[in-house]
Amino acid sequence: MSAEQLQVPAAQFESYYGRPILKVTRWREPHLPAYLFLGELSGAAAVMGVAAGATGRPGLVRTGRVVAAAAAAAGAAFLTAELGRPERFLHMLRVAKLTSPMSIGSWILVSHSALTSAAAASSVTGLLGPLGTAAAAGSAVTGPLLAAYPGVLLANTAVPAWHSSYRELPLLFTGGALTAAAAAGLAVAALTGDQADVSPSQRLALAGAALECGAEFMLERRSDLVAEPYHTGEGGKLLKYARAATMSGALLGLAARRSRAAALASAALLAGGGLAAKFAVHRAGVESARDPKYVVQSQAANP
Amino acid sequence: MTSNSLYGPLEDVSGDAGYVAGHPERVGFFTDTSVCIGCKACEVACKEWNGLPDPDADLLKLTGMSYDNTAELGSNAWRHVAFIEQAVPQVSVLSRDGAGQLIISASAGDTDDSGQATRWLMASDVCKHCTHAGCLDVCPTGALVRTEFGTVIVQPDVCNGCAYCVSACPFGVIDRREDDGRAWKCTMCYDRLRGGLEPACAKACPTDSIQFGRLDELRVTAQARLAELHEAGITQARLYGADPEDGIGGAGAFFLLLDEPQVYGLPPDPVVTTRDLPAMWRWAGLAAGALAAGVAVAFAGRRA
Ligand code: SF4
Numbered sequence: 001m002s003a004e005q006l007q008v009p010a011a012q013f014e015s016y017y018g019r020p021i022l023k024v025t026r027w028r029e030p031h032l033p034a035y036l037f038l039g040e041l042s043g044a045a046a047v048m049g050v051a052a053g054a055t056g057r058p059g060l061v062r063t064g065r066v067v068a069a070a071a072a073a074a075g076a077a078f079l080t081a082e083l084g085r086p087e088r089f090l091h092m093l094r095v096a097k098l099t100s101p102m103s104i105g106s107w108i109l110v111s112h113s114a115l116t117s118a119a120a121a122s123s124v125t126g127l128l129g130p131l132g133t134a135a136a137a138g139s140a141v142t143g144p145l146l147a148a149y150p151g152v153l154l155a156n157t158a159v160p161a162w163h164s165s166y167r168e169l170p171l172l173f174t175g176g177a178l179t180a181a182a183a184a185g186l187a188v189a190a191l192t193g194d195q196a197d198v199s200p201s202q203r204l205a206l207a208g209a210a211l212e213c214g215a216e217f218m219l220e221r222r223s224d225l226v227a228e229p230y231h232t233g234e235g236g237k238l239l240k241y242a243r244a245a246t247m248s249g250a251l252l253g254l255a256a257r258r259s260r261a262a263a264l265a266s267a268a269l270l271a272g273g274g275l276a277a278k279f280a281v282h283r284a285g286v287e288s289a290r291d292p293k294y295v296v297q298s299q300a301a302n303p
Numbered sequence: 304m305t306s307n308s309l310y311g312p313l314e315d316v317s318g319d320a321g322y323v324a325g326h327p328e329r330v331g332f333f334t335d336t337s338v339c340i341g342c343k344a345c346e347v348a349c350k351e352w353n354g355l356p357d358p359d360a361d362l363l364k365l366t367g368m369s370y371d372n373t374a375e376l377g378s379n380a381w382r383h384v385a386f387i388e389q390a391v392p393q394v395s396v397l398s399r400d401g402a403g404q405l406i407i408s409a410s411a412g413d414t415d416d417s418g419q420a421t422r423w424l425m426a427s428d429v430c431k432h433c434t435h436a437g438c439l440d441v442c443p444t445g446a447l448v449r450t451e452f453g454t455v456i457v458q459p460d461v462c463n464g465c466a467y468c469v470s471a472c473p474f475g476v477i478d479r480r481e482d483d484g485r486a487w488k489c490t491m492c493y494d495r496l497r498g499g500l501e502p503a504c505a506k507a508c509p510t511d512s513i514q515f516g517r518l519d520e521l522r523v524t525a526q527a528r529l530a531e532l533h534e535a536g537i538t539q540a541r542l543y544g545a546d547p548e549d550g551i552g553g554a555g556a557f558f559l560l561l562d563e564p565q566v567y568g569l570p571p572d573p574v575v576t577t578r579d580l581p582a583m584w585r586w587a588g589l590a591a592g593a594l595a596a597g598v599a600v601a602f603a604g605r606r607a
């Protein structure tokens with residue numbers, strides 16, 4: 001036994017046969033992490049498309065709009081598949097409730113999907129250009145909201161590792177949004193051979209990686225007990241991989257103009273890092289709900 | 304909506320939810336575990352009255368957890384009797400003297416080789432019908448609602464099975480039925496309440512461990528019972544969920560316990576998640592702004 005272990009004996013607490021106090025979330029893999037990833041990708045891609053339009057980069061406009069629409073549709077499919085009654089998805093729109101991030105998020109997702117599909121359709125067909133531009137402008141508002149709200153979605157639960165991370169999670173998700181959109185930009189440029197527009201994607205990757213890894217660093221630095229599942233176990237391991245992948249992806253992106261292979265590898269690392277972070281968050285939440293010590297010791301410590 | 308809609312004491316929970324003056328008084332359960340005998344009549348009465356399915360009925364399920372083979376509250380178990388066996392030097396026996404005074408006497412009970420006796424704690428758990436109910440706050444469809452009696456119920460024709468409530472309940476009460484896809488939990492027998500009857504579990508409980516009534520009256524009853532136990536020397540007795548100042552604004556179903564809440568599988572000091580919701584939205588707003596700023600930086604300057 002190391003000296004450190006001797007100094008910090010395992011805290012004693014009682015439980016009911018070691019059973020969870022909370023219900024372990026019904027949200028599954030890959031649905032939840034996939035939804036989080038696709039939602040943030042769609043959100044940032046929409047903003048990227050608008051920014052590309054404003055700065056005269058037509059190639060990136062098309063990429064941003066098409067990726068935003070496709071990712072929103074795929075994300076909505078994962079979300080719907082998570083429902084116990086998928087045919088009742090539209091019941092989400094019976095009400096609008098400020099206390100329910102899922103209610104707010106459903107309204108955001110539905111508006112964002114409509115706007116991005118219209119913008120993408122206009123871009124692909126070349127029809128109704130002004131309408132497409134207006135829809136895209138709208139999606140530049142819904143996009144950041146779509147990427148950020150899942151932080152509240154997860155935090156507004158009784159799950160200790162999620163609830164306690166309401167500062168970090170939205171930043172992690174919008175940082176991931178930027179790196180995911182950068183990955184899309186880099187990959188499309190490499191595949192089409194049109195390297196003219198890689199520099200915004202490179203800068204997007206750097207900015208996103210700073211935000212995403214910053215949020216991961218905030219999670220890892222925390223010493224409160226309920227943050228433990230971000231340091232140890234599968235959640236902790238995945239979070240470390242995620243950070244390494246995101247950082248190396250952003251750096252490798254700088255070589256994108258010289259090497260298409262580097263551009264593709266960078267895109268894969270950026271996307272993989274973002275996805276791994278979403279799995280890490282899911283697993284940390286599951287672990288913190290499953291082991292009653294996180295509930296008992298954190299609440300017993302409350303004055 | 305009032306200033307305490309998200310957190311803190313709330314005098315009129317139905318009124319806050321929009322019921323006009325003249326709605327019924329808030330009702331609740333006081334579960335006094337000190338008189339529970341572990342007969343599970345409440346579990347059976349609940350299943351019978353509410354027609355709760357048992358998909359595993361053909362299987363003999365033994366958990367190895369004392370006499371508890373229900374294991375936890377869930378979509379098909381709206382009352383759950385917990386059984387805790389504790390090794391103690393002596394078992395306290397409560398009785399009443401000729402004057403009706405509660406007295407305590409020690410009994411060695413059946414001691415094992417090491418001279419330890421076994422104390423049995425039994426407690427019938429149920430949905431707390433929280434004043435600030437996380438499940439209700441987060442439900443995106445409006446399936447979960449506050450009733451005119453101040454209780455919390457799911458409307459099965461509305462629920463789409465999103466399972467948000469499952470993760471939001473700080474007591475691990477509500478759950479989704481995987482075959483049916485919807486969330487289910489105790490309704491405090493809403494149908495019986497509307498018909499002027501008490502809930503099935505309270506009706507069936509042979510020792511009055513489960514008492515049903517107006518919540519304000521039950522709180523008075525519980526304080527008196529607690530004082531009586533303390534006077535008799537049962538100092539570990541405590542109320543759980545009876546305080547309107549606690550993290551959920553007080554429970555509509557509260558308890559008298561004989562040990563720490565976590566021993567019974569209950570969270571020691573739960574707080575409704577929505578208390579922190581305004582701060583959460585602020586951080587999300589900041590993060591959304593960071594996204595927009597990140598894109599702006601990346602695209603700064605027209606194309607070279
Ligand atoms: S105990 Fe859980 S399920 Fe019951 S009202 Fe409170 S939050 Fe809802």
Ligand code: SF4
Pocket residue numbers: 438441442443444445446447457461462463464465466467468469485486
């Ligand atoms: S599962 Fe049903 S009751 Fe629970 S939050 Fe979703 S819609 Fe509401």
